[in-house]
Amino acid sequence: MRSRNAVDAEGGFLVLQRIASNRVAELLAEFETETDEGVRCWLLELIGEARSPAGFDLFCEQFAVGRESLRNWGIRGLQLLATPEARSFLYERGLPRTPA
Template sequence: MADTFDTALGMMRRADRQTREDGFQLLLASAAEHVGELIAEFERETEDHGLRCWLLELIGAAASPEALPVLAAQLDSPDEALRSWAIRGLERLNTPEARTALWRARANGTIT
């Protein structure tokens, strides 16, 4: 399983757009199995904005309670794209804690 994750992540880092998309799709099918690794990569990645967005999208797609802190933290991000993926991920998670995080962010005007 780690080989699939490493292979897909390597593909997502390539310059070729189709290879990047193929890597994303490969991970999308198994995001829940790799949520910890996805979170670690999201926190490590600082250079590639598109990759960070994809990683956050995959974290949200995992629909794992383990993703809650990362998704909730991104509600305060100055980056609109990251906020958007965090909102989608929390809506997909749909736990009381996720709904509370969304409610608080809306109440304080961080998101609409």
């Protein structure tokens, strides 16, 4: 995903997309150390698609960050998670509880 070649970067993302649900802890740890905002967005997307409750706190934190790209992926992660807590968090902030 860090390749400067867009095809290689996208290929890395697609490989991780297939195994994300089995690697949520690793993706969460990688997110914390990653400095590139684009890669951080991809990591949030992968964690969201995994639909693991382990991502709940991270999604909520990103909502509060203020950086629009990270905020949007945090919201999307909460929508995909669709747990009562995630739906409540979104509802209390006047956000759609399901992805568009």
